[in-house]
Amino acid sequence: MLERGFGDGLPLVPPTRERVERMLRGMARTSGDVVGKIPHSYAPAPLEAGAAAAKFSHPSHIQITVAGSTAGKRTCICPGNVRRMDPEHMDCFTPVSERIETL
Amino acid sequence: MASTDPDGRSALARVIEIADHDDVYEFMFDQGITDGLPVSPPTRDRVDRMLAAAPSDFQHPQQVIASLPPNLAPLTVEKAAINAVMAGAKPEYFPAILAAVEAAAGGQFPLHGSIATTAGLAPMMLVNGPERERIGMNWGLNALGQGNRANSTLGRALRLMLRNVGGAVPGEIEQAIQGGGHKWTLSYAEDEDYSPWEPYHVEHGYERADSVVSLIPITGGPRVCIDQTSRTARALTGSIAMAFQQVLKPRGQVTPTMFVVSPEHADVYRADGWSKANIREAIMEFTALPLRERLASPTLGGGINEYAPEKYGLSEAQLDMPLSKVADPSFIQISVAGSHAGKWTSIYQGIFGDGDPTQQQPSTFVPPSARIRT
Numbered sequence: 001m002l003e004r005g006f007g008d009g010l011p012l013v014p015p016t017r018e019r020v021e022r023m024l025r026g027m028a029r030t031s032g033d034v035v036g037k038i039p040h041s042y043a044p045a046p047l048e049a050g051a052a053a054a055k056f057s058h059p060s061h062i063q064i065t066v067a068g069s070t071a072g073k074r075t076c077i078c079p080g081n082v083r084r085m086d087p088e089h090m091d092c093f094t095p096v097s098e099r100i101e102t103l
Numbered sequence: 104m105a106s107t108d109p110d111g112r113s114a115l116a117r118v119i120e121i122a123d124h125d126d127v128y129e130f131m132f133d134q135g136i137t138d139g140l141p142v143s144p145p146t147r148d149r150v151d152r153m154l155a156a157a158p159s160d161f162q163h164p165q166q167v168i169a170s171l172p173p174n175l176a177p178l179t180v181e182k183a184a185i186n187a188v189m190a191g192a193k194p195e196y197f198p199a200i201l202a203a204v205e206a207a208a209g210g211q212f213p214l215h216g217s218i219a220t221t222a223g224l225a226p227m228m229l230v231n232g233p234e235r236e237r238i239g240m241n242w243g244l245n246a247l248g249q250g251n252r253a254n255s256t257l258g259r260a261l262r263l264m265l266r267n268v269g270g271a272v273p274g275e276i277e278q279a280i281q282g283g284g285h286k287w288t289l290s291y292a293e294d295e296d297y298s299p300w301e302p303y304h305v306e307h308g309y310e311r312a313d314s315v316v317s318l319i320p321i322t323g324g325p326r327v328c329i330d331q332t333s334r335t336a337r338a339l340t341g342s343i344a345m346a347f348q349q350v351l352k353p354r355g356q357v358t359p360t361m362f363v364v365s366p367e368h369a370d371v372y373r374a375d376g377w378s379k380a381n382i383r384e385a386i387m388e389f390t391a392l393p394l395r396e397r398l399a400s401p402t403l404g405g406g407i408n409e410y411a412p413e414k415y416g417l418s419e420a421q422l423d424m425p426l427s428k429v430a431d432p433s434f435i436q437i438s439v440a441g442s443h444a445g446k447w448t449s450i451y452q453g454i455f456g457d458g459d460p461t462q463q464q465p466s467t468f469v470p471p472s473a474r475i476r477t
Contacts, residue, residue, distance in 0.1 A: 002191070002252055009255030010288075011143040011191040013128045 115165060116181055118147070131189075136267050138259070138287055142189035153184035156194035158476035161201055168201065169208035171269030172215035173276045178204065178268050183260075186267055190260035190288075195238050196253055200260045202316040202475040203228055203290075207261060211471035217320050218271045222454050223279030227321045227361055228258050228290035229438055231304035232314030234475045235292035242292040244442035247325065247363065247449065258288035283323045285451070291440055297366050298439035299373035306379070307470060314475040319361045319436060324451030326350055330368075331446045336375035339368060340382055343448050344389035348428055350452040354397050354406030356426065358453030359434040359468040365441035368448050383432035390428035397426050397457070407457045430456060433468040 001012050013019065024031060121130050127144050131137055143149065154164055157180055161168060164181035171178045180201075187200050207214050207226055217224035230240055241251035249255060265271040273279065279286065295302040304315035328346035333339035343362065351357055362382075364372070372382070394417070399409040408414070412422060429435060434453070441447060 008249035009191070009252040010249075010259065011141050011189075013141045019126070 116150075116185060135272070136189070136263075138262060138266065140287070142263070143191050145185045145188040149188045150181070150184050152194045153188050153192070153197050154181065156197040157184070158198045158201065160476050169204050171208060171265055172271070173219050174270035176268050176270065178208070178264060182268050183264060186263040187256075187260040189267075190256045190263050191252065192256040192260050193238070193252065196257060196260075198475050198477055199230060199234055199238060199253075199257055199314070199316060202314075202473040203257060203261045203318070204264065205473035206316050206318045206471045209471065209473060211469070212318050213320055214265075218265060218269070218277055220454075221278050221280045222322050223282045223286060224320045224322055224454060225286045225289065226258070226261065226318040227285065227324075227451050228261070229303060229317045229319070229361075229470075230257070230290065230292045230314070230475075231295065231302050231317070232309075232475070233312065234314030234477075240292035242294040242440045244444075246291045246294075246440040247289070254290050254292070255288055258290035262286065262288065285321060285323055289321075289451075291363075294366060294439045294441070297369065299369050299377075300379055300437070300439075303438045304472065307472060309472075309474065314477075315472050316475060317470040317472040319359060319451065319470055320453060321361065321451045322351075322454050324361075325363070325449030326452065328448045328450065329446065330448075333371065333446075336372050336377040336381070337385060339371050339446075340377075340385040341389050343450070344386045344428075346448075347386060347450055347452075348390045350428075350450060351455055352405045354392070354400065354403060356397070356407075356428055356430060356456040357434075358429075358456040359436055359470075360429070360453050361436045361438065361451040363441065363449040363451070364437060364439050365445060365447040365449075366439065366443045367446045369439050371446070379437050380432075382437060383435045386435055387427040387429070387432055391425035392427075393422065394424045394426050395422040431467060436468070436470060 001007060001014065002009070006012060029035075119134075121127050128141050131142055131144065136142070161180045164179060164184070166180050167177040168180060168183065169178045170176065183201060183204060184197065187197055192200060203226075206212060212226065213224075214226075217226070235242065238253045239251070240253045240257075245251075246254065271277045273282070293303050300306070302311060303317060304313060305311050307315075307317065309315050326346055326349070328343045330339055330342040333342055347360070347362075350360070394407070395412075397406045398411060399406045411417065434456075441449075
């Protein structure tokens with residue numbers, strides 16, 4: 001994983017199918033839901049990717065990770081004024097509070 | 104595995120069996136042997152590969168290389184290898200990791216004091232010499248940040264040894280008030296080729312061909328001085344000195360501190376022909392305040408104890424004595440790293456250095472260091 005350039009230079013927990021499924025268990029969201037678009041490439045971040053990234057840290061942190069990616073998306077895409085957002089990214093905008101409630 | 108092979112070189116560490124249905128990463132978290140981030144499982148194969156990379160002076164796995172505080176527990180080559188694996192280090196980093204242990208535990212570095220304090224001190228690790236290139240360290244873009252495996256894991260290996268062997272567990276003996284990212288890992292290499300000065304280790308008496316790990320005990324950083332406009336060495340140093348004056352508390356003094364100068368700030372010094380001694384002298388000058396202005400103040404906060412003038416019977420002349428941010432110019436340590444796209448200097452500060460002002464006998468700071476053996 002490190003040789004493929006994943007991660008920050010420290011060991012990662014391999015995001016096996018089993019671990020990722022454990023991370024997603026108990027959530028209202030379903031696998032494949034787009035949680036946000038992540039800069040710099042604004043690639044859609046499906047819930048599984050969030051779970052996989054969380055898997056690199058700790059499984060009990062899934063909610064923080066999903067909320068974190070939502071907050072990060074909002075901060076980067078909508079810096080204070082929804083009307084000035086790039087229309088391409090409008091579909092991503094949902095208040096963070098609503099998103100956290102759905103977790 | 105509590106056995107050793109006939110040549111006595113096998114590891115002796117107890118092997119922990121993990122049931123098939125247990126997740127090995129969760130198991131290691133549950134055992135309390137990590138710093139909160141995942142560790143690489145120290146399997147027999149991985150530990151043997153690490154041991155095979157030990158320099159010739161450390162060939163026996165049971166050789167004790169240090170006594171690690173706070174428990175003063177013996178650190179064997181084998182235990183060092185196990186923790187190096189867990190930190191995520193490659194075997195080729197092992198000689199540098201062992202040098203870091205030697206520098207940390209050799210008596211020059213305040214290792215016990217840095218753990219058994221609320222201050223959250225930790226060793227900042229600088230690597231110089233050919234080894235930094237051999238193991239692929241980063242001294243360029245984001246050199247003090249994440250991403251490079253050698254930079255990330257060298258410092259972490261030492262911290263894991265202090266935790267798992269020495270017993271430096273936060274909330275137990277380790278009582279850092281707030282801590283900081285520097286307590287996970289903080290290691291980098293110097294941009295020796297671009298530096299306007301001789302490499303850091305050469306400045307401190309080593310040969311250029313030596314590879315050396317140097318350690319500075321710091322409480323945190325970076326306090327970044329971003330000055331994109333100063334075009335003279337004097338103006339730039341004034342800027343850096345004012346940023347430095349604010350660390351810990353503006354009226355207080357501080358112990359040895361590392362200034363990591365980016366290549367574009369180094370250009371300013373190169374253009375004006377400034378040596379490190381020139382920078383030190385200027386920082387001493389720019390941060391100098393009369394002693395009375397370093398006393399604790401009802402409006403400007405902490406400094407030297409406000410009862411000091413009475414307690415020590417300080418005269419008016421003594422109260423006018425200039426005191427710089429540091430007691431001695433050698434406390435100002437300077438190295439070069441970073442990308443070529445910005446005028447940055449990062450300050451990694453020590454701990455408060457205010458003492459009895461009448462007894463200020465500046466001692467010269469020599470960074471604890473050790474040569475990387477091969």
